[in-house]
Amino acid sequence: MSDALFKDEPEAKDTRDVATREPSIQDMLAAVANQADALDRVAVMERLIGIKEREDKKNAKLAFETAFAKMQSELPAITPDKEVKGRNGDRIYDYASLPYIKSIIDPILQKKYGFSYYWSQADSPDGKMRTVFHLCNFGHERENFFQSEMLGSTTVINPVQAARGTESYQKRATLIDGVGLTILGEDKDGHLDPTDPELQKTLAEIEAAGNVDDLLAANKRAMAKYANNANAITFILGTYAQARKRLTGGGQ
Numbered sequence: 001m002s003d004a005l006f007k008d009e010p011e012a013k014d015t016r017d018v019a020t021r022e023p024s025i026q027d028m029l030a031a032v033a034n035q036a037d038a039l040d041r042v043a044v045m046e047r048l049i050g051i052k053e054r055e056d057k058k059n060a061k062l063a064f065e066t067a068f069a070k071m072q073s074e075l076p077a078i079t080p081d082k083e084v085k086g087r088n089g090d091r092i093y094d095y096a097s098l099p100y101i102k103s104i105i106d107p108i109l110q111k112k113y114g115f116s117y118y119w120s121q122a123d124s125p126d127g128k129m130r131t132v133f134h135l136c137n138f139g140h141e142r143e144n145f146f147q148s149e150m151l152g153s154t155t156v157i158n159p160v161q162a163a164r165g166t167e168s169y170q171k172r173a174t175l176i177d178g179v180g181l182t183i184l185g186e187d188k189d190g191h192l193d194p195t196d197p198e199l200q201k202t203l204a205e206i207e208a209a210g211n212v213d214d215l216l217a218a219n220k221r222a223m224a225k226y227a228n229n230a231n232a233i234t235f236i237l238g239t240y241a242q243a244r245k246r247l248t249g250g251g252q
Contacts, residue, residue: 056139064140071113075105077182096183098172105179113137117178119171127242129166133174144178146170149203149238169234199232203239215243 078101080094109115115137122145124130130147148166176183202222209215219240226232 060138060140063138064142067113067115067137071109071115072180074108074112075179075181077184078104079184094185096172098168098175101172101175101181105181109179117175119174121167129163129170131167131170131174133171133178135178142178144174146173146177149235149242166234166238199226199235202226202232203235206236206239206243209243209247212244212247215240215247 078096080096081100082097083091083094109117115135117133117135120132120134122130122132124147128147128149130145132143132145135142148170175181202225206215206218206222209218219236222236222240223233226236
C-alpha cells in the first residue's frame with residue numbers, strides 16, 4: 001500500500017497537519033476507493049476495517065478499565081442492612097440486600113461514570129442455575145457468573161419461589177464480585193464458598209445416596225452439620241431435591 005493512502009487531505013474539517021494525526025477510517029477508505037484494481041480495493045478495505053475494529057475494541061477496553069478504576073476507588077464499603085435469625089430467634093448472620101446495595105452504588109456507577117449492568121440466565125451443562133452479570137461502558141463488556149443448585153422447594157416454598165430465591169442470591173453475589181464491593185461485618189461462615197472441600201464432600205454424600213432412606217439420612221446429617229449456615233443450607237436443599245428427583249422419578 002502506498003503512502004499516498006494516508007497523505008491525501010481528508011474532506012472533514014480538521015485543522016491538524018495530516019502527518020501528525022491518525023487518519024480516520026473514512027480517510028483511508030476514501031483513498032482506497034480511488035485505486036484502479038477492484039479486487040485490490042476490496043482486499044485493502046477489508047484489512048483496513050479489520051484493523052479499525054481491533055483498534056476500537058482495544059480503545060474501548062482501555063477506556064472501560066480507566067473509568068472502572070476511578071469509579072471503584074469511590075465506592076464505599078457497605079454496612080449490612082439485613083439480619084438473618086434462626087428458628088430460636090438468635091442472629092445467624094448479617095448481609096446487605098440487593099436493593100440496598102444498588103441504592104448506594106448506582107449513583108456512582110451509573111450516573112457519574114456511565115456504567116450500565118444487567119443479568120442474564122445461561123444454560124448449564126449439569127442442570128444447575130447460572131446467573132451472568134454484565135457490566136458495560138464505552139462499548140466494552142465484562143462478565144462474571146455464579147452457578148449453583150437451585151434452592152429446594154418445600155411445603156412453604158413452591159418451585160417458582162425457590163427458583164426466584166436462587167436467582168436473587170446469584171444476582172447479589174455476581175454484583176458484589178463484578179464491581180469488587182466490600183461488605184462490612186458479613187459472617188463469612190454464613191456465605192460459605194460452594195467450592196469449599198468440606199461442603200463439596202457433604203453434597204457428594206447426598207448425591208451418592210442409593211435409595212430414599214439413605215438420602216434422608218445423608219440430608220439429615222448435612223442439615224445438622226450446617227444448621228447455622230443459611231448459604232450451605234441452600235446448596236444442601238438444592239442437592240437433596242435433585243437427588244430425590246433422580247431416585248423417585250420426579251416425585252417428592
